[in-house]
Amino acid sequence: MKSKLIGMAKYGVLVFALFYRPEIRLWGHDVDEPELEKLPIWKECCREGDCFPQAVNVLKKTENGKTISVDIEGVDISVEKEKFSPVPSKRTWVCYINPNGQIKDENIRCILYPQKSGTT
Numbered sequence: 001m002k003s004k005l006i007g008m009a010k011y012g013v014l015v016f017a018l019f020y021r022p023e024i025r026l027w028g029h030d031v032d033e034p035e036l037e038k039l040p041i042w043k044e045c046c047r048e049g050d051c052f053p054q055a056v057n058v059l060k061k062t063e064n065g066k067t068i069s070v071d072i073e074g075v076d077i078s079v080e081k082e083k084f085s086p087v088p089s090k091r092t093w094v095c096y097i098n099p100n101g102q103i104k105d106e107n108i109r110c111i112l113y114p115q116k117s118g119t120t
Helices: 002-029 040-045
Strands: 051-053 056-061 067-072 075-080 084-087 093-096 108-114
Touching: 040 084, 040 108
Parallel strands: 084 108
Antiparallel strands: 051 093, 056 067, 067 075, 093 108
């Protein structure tokens, strides 16, 4: 009886992985923004579906010019200036090294923000 239950559990995990894994994986990469998804910066930053649309407000550039103070989902932090890139999107995307980690500079791979129309 015990081995039958183990076999059924393994089968259940297999079925779950087959049907739901592709959907979970695609969620992080297929975001219904073809222009964004074609860009090398998207492929570089959003490696494993670790980019999420988030509310990001620029508070100020720091005095040293190397970081920008921002509010991400209510968390005030300073992020290295070179992590910001304009992209053809209406949303701001924050890409994390560890998606379940803290909102802090060390855990942010990049921030992709909407470019203004007419700029590249």
